[in-house]
Amino acid sequence: MNGQAFDAIVLGAGAAGLMAAAVAGQRGKRVLLVDHNPEAGRKILISGGGRCNFTNLGTAPDRYLSDNLHFAKSALSRYTPRDFIDLVEAHGIAWHEKTLGQLFCDGSARQIVALLLEECAKGQVRLAFGEPVSHIDYGDGLYRVMMAGTRHTAPVLVIATGGPSIPKLGASGFAYDLARRFDLGVIQPRPALVPFTLGEDEALFRELSGVSTEVEVHWKKAHFREAALFTHRGLSGPAMLQISSYWQHRTPIQVDFVPDAARGWLVDAKRAAPRQTLRRTLAERLPERLADALLDKLGMAGELGAQGDRALVRAEEALRRWAFTPNGTEGFAKAEVTAGGIATAGLSSQTMEARKVPGLYAIGEAVDVTGWLGGYNFQWAWASAVACGRAI
Ligand code: FDA
Numbered sequence: 001m002n003g004q005a006f007d008a009i010v011l012g013a014g015a016a017g018l019m020a021a022a023v024a025g026q027r028g029k030r031v032l033l034v035d036h037n038p039e040a041g042r043k044i045l046i047s048g049g050g051r052c053n054f055t056n057l058g059t060a061p062d063r064y065l066s067d068n069l070h071f072a073k074s075a076l077s078r079y080t081p082r083d084f085i086d087l088v089e090a091h092g093i094a095w096h097e098k099t100l101g102q103l104f105c106d107g108s109a110r111q112i113v114a115l116l117l118e119e120c121a122k123g124q125v126r127l128a129f130g131e132p133v134s135h136i137d138y139g140d141g142l143y144r145v146m147m148a149g150t151r152h153t154a155p156v157l158v159i160a161t162g163g164p165s166i167p168k169l170g171a172s173g174f175a176y177d178l179a180r181r182f183d184l185g186v187i188q189p190r191p192a193l194v195p196f197t198l199g200e201d202e203a204l205f206r207e208l209s210g211v212s213t214e215v216e217v218h219w220k221k222a223h224f225r226e227a228a229l230f231t232h233r234g235l236s237g238p239a240m241l242q243i244s245s246y247w248q249h250r251t252p253i254q255v256d257f258v259p260d261a262a263r264g265w266l267v268d269a270k271r272a273a274p275r276q277t278l279r280r281t282l283a284e285r286l287p288e289r290l291a292d293a294l295l296d297k298l299g300m301a302g303e304l305g306a307q308g309d310r311a312l313v314r315a316e317e318a319l320r321r322w323a324f325t326p327n328g329t330e331g332f333a334k335a336e337v338t339a340g341g342i343a344t345a346g347l348s349s350q351t352m353e354a355r356k357v358p359g360l361y362a363i364g365e366a367v368d369v370t371g372w373l374g375g376y377n378f379q380w381a382w383a384s385a386v387a388c389g390r391a392i
Pocket of ligand 1: 011012013014015017034035037040041042044046049053054055132133160162165169171172336365375376377378379381
């Protein structure tokens with residue numbers, strides 16, 4: 001059955017698809033917004049612990065990973081965190097800065113989904129949720145999208161179906177399949193912002209499940225100063241999630257467990273209080289269970305005064321450069337985002353349109369642009385969507 005003719009069909013009603021549809025609709029375009037889930041924005045709803053960390057004041061291109069580090073610059077500069085804050089405030093949504101420039105709703109992430117749906121309604125966007133797309137083809141300048149036995153057409157098709165992280169929320173690799181069909185490249189997708197798993201050789205640390213401490217974690221040139229959390233499978237917490245986006249398999253990450261301690265701290269502590277135990281000295285800076293595990297691994301115990309200076313210097317070095325070689329990650333099932341994706345080389349950074357396929361656009365997480373933890377990924381979703389919505 002033939003359906004309606006639209007100016008644009010947007011596939012995926014997540015952060016990026018909702019925004020692009022709203023912007024294009026409000027410019028007078030007839031837009032169909034499609035999602036196989038029965039409701040829009042499932043990831044928004046669970047984001048930020050239910051309060052949606054909707055942007056980050058520190059947004060800058062160097063806080064994104066991509067094969068082309070310049071690609072995100074244009075869109076991010078034309079739609080800034082301030083632009084999204086203005087929208088949030090125009091909808092009367094109260095917000096606060098939590099830490100490190102991260103902005104959250106005071107109330108609920110539902111408010112952000114409601115905002116986006118209201119913006120879509122203002123643009124008279126047609127919604128088609130809860131129906132899988134059964135077929136897509138292209139000919140004579142028109143994309144034909146088959147769903148529920150009806151064929152909708154438009155000269156513009158926007159891929160906004162995200163990446164495969166958290167499949168139980170309806171996430172899929174659909175974007176990549178579609179991109180490949182139109183000869184767009186795909187950079188190998190991989191789980192990012194994801195907890196690490198540790199092997200049997202690190203069983204001692206897995207016993208620390210629930211222990212959290214502030215660390216500085218390094219992998220090659222990337223480093224983050226945030227909390228780390230031991231889990232029954234390995235390492236999590238913001239510091240570990242951040243570094244996971246950079247990490248490559250079978251390489252070690254290095255953890256500084258005492259980032260605030262002055263150089264020579266253990267030797268100084270020995271001079272000041274030789275009768276104090278090593279355990280107590282470490283436990284002044286670290287949770288006790290972690291202090292015990294680290295000393296166990298170092299094979300050290302007893303009073304500071306009983307340790308030679310060189311042994312204390314070596315122990316401090318070890319605490320500052322503790323190497324973990326994760327045996328993997330918890331994978332797409334637990335990854336907050338997907339790194340990699342539709343190669344930016346085939347897309348215009350101004351409009352997100354495929355250079356060689358007229359009318360085909362890709363936005364949001366589907367594209368090979370991945371932000372740090374802390375609101376950067378939503379800011380990319382909004383910015384890439386606005387660039388596209390203004391162009392179609
Ligand atoms: P998104 O995944 O949001 O939307 C894609 C849409 O396409 C979905 O609605 C999906 O159902 C639909 N779809 C998929 N396949 C389809 C198909 N075959 N047919 C039709 N529809 C299809 N980021 C941030 O900045 N701040 C935060 O607080 C958080 N918190 C957070 C928590 C958790 C638990 C997760 C998993 C992720 C986050 N993120 C985040 C990341 C953020 O959610 C993510 O980067 C954006 O949602 C990406 O937006 P997109 O619209 O590109 O994809």
